[in-house]
Amino acid sequence: MAVTRTFSIIKPDATRRNLTGAVTKMLEEAGLRVVASKRIHMTREQAEGFYAVHKERPFFGELCDFMMSEPVVVQVLEGEDAVTRNRDIMGATNPADAAEGTIRKTHALSIGENTVHGSDSDENAAIEIAFFFKPEEIVG
Numbered sequence: 001m002a003v004t005r006t007f008s009i010i011k012p013d014a015t016r017r018n019l020t021g022a023v024t025k026m027l028e029e030a031g032l033r034v035v036a037s038k039r040i041h042m043t044r045e046q047a048e049g050f051y052a053v054h055k056e057r058p059f060f061g062e063l064c065d066f067m068m069s070e071p072v073v074v075q076v077l078e079g080e081d082a083v084t085r086n087r088d089i090m091g092a093t094n095p096a097d098a099a100e101g102t103i104r105k106t107h108a109l110s111i112g113e114n115t116v117h118g119s120d121s122d123e124n125a126a127i128e129i130a131f132f133f134k135p136e137e138i139v140g
Ligand code: RTP
Pocket: 059, 063, 092, 093, 111, 112, 113, 114, 116, 117, 118, 119, 120
């Protein structure tokens, strides 16, 4: 398995509950290394741009409002097969369906306030990383 990168967001429901460290610890224990990290308060332009693929979905407005509501922590994670490894430790979108031991089962509040985002493919990881980070901000 090749060492690859993925993009992660620790969402407002987690930063609000002071869970940045707890979530990061679960990512690290899953074999992922944080090679870039910053705490930001997303603008509407950033939230709507980042989630543009979902703009026709009924939850788009609610999702963007939530992601702008409080600070988030955006991260680049590196590890073997990073996209899949991260999706595995995140768990299902809806915490009610998430497996025991996953981040969402442990910490998520609802399908919307679900603690973390993770890229769903290597292609999208590259796009999402470039949306928030300059190459020199990533230190592998
Ligand atoms: P993510 O993109 O955040 O890593 O999560 P995902 O792939 O598991 O979920 P996706 O289908 O891409 O949806 C993106 C985010 O939108 C919110 N959502 N709300 N109210 C709803 O029915 C609903 N469905 C999705 C979630 O916050 C989800 O993570």
